[in-house]
Amino acid sequence: MNANLFPDLIVNGEAVPHTIVAAEAQNHDAPKGKPGIAWRKAANAVAMRTLLLQEAKKRGLSPAPVEVGPGRFETEEEALIRGLLDTVVTVIPPAPDAIRAEYDRDPARFRAPPLWDVSHILVACDPRDDAARGAAELRARDLTRSALKAPDRFARLAAETSDCGSKSSGGYLGQLGPGDTVPEFEAALRHLTEGEITATPVLTRHGYHVICMNAVAEGAVLPFDAVRDKISEAMEKTAWAKAARAFVAGLVAAAEISGADLRRAVH
Incomplete structure (x- = not known):
């Protein structure tokens, strides 16, 4: 050695x-x-x-x-x-005045959880299968290009192509909050603005997703008493x-x- x-x-x-x-x-x-x-x-x-x-x-x-x-x-x-x-x-333990000062430094940090109104297209695959994952990614990238080219037709595209049961409602998943979906999907949601579609497919344990953020409701700033502890x-x-x-x-x-x-x- x-x-x-x-x-x-x-x-x-x-x-x-x-x-x-x-x-x-x-x-x-x-x-x-x-x-x-x-x-x-x-x-x-x-x-x-x-x-x-x-x-x-x-x-x-x-x-x-x-x-x-x-x-x-x-x-x-x-x-x-x-x-x-x-x-x-x-x-x-920190003094009450120190806790209050930490809150006052930037109250906007302390918000109720956001709500995301989301639709998606799923290209299902087993990520552990290299061949299946590669084929799914190619298909998902093609669907992403179609969705970005005609975002107003996203629901129709999802209904025609998605491998998720939500295809029956145009890919609509409803309102989601933190913890409601797998971490990779949620991470993508946190970077989308209202009306935005993911520029590249998002890989999760279920396969590749093309995600459309229909609307975002940011959580309200919480009062000091609610977050003091x-x-x-x-x-x-x-x-x-x-x-x-x-x-x-x-x-x-x-x-x-x-x-x-x-x-x-x-x-």
């Missing part, structure tokens, strides 16, 4: 087995033919985890895994790291994250690490 590309990882005198870094490397992207990049990302992640676990053990903490999903519990390492951060990071929670989370980063940066500054570059990672 090339020692320059895959250096030994040592954290405060503790040698980390190559197998652990190699397993972590599978979770990190890198350009084709450049495994050293994935290795460096993995080494940083493993070094950080090792450093935190060393500190937790130094403080005599014991793991107490909690349920993080239906039937899914933390690992002992995850529980130790969480316990460490819970021990060392304390945050004072959410603002306070967000400010507290931000303060906690800042304090946690400062704690980790202190550990990194005092550590002796080779085979990883955590000082750059925490700045």
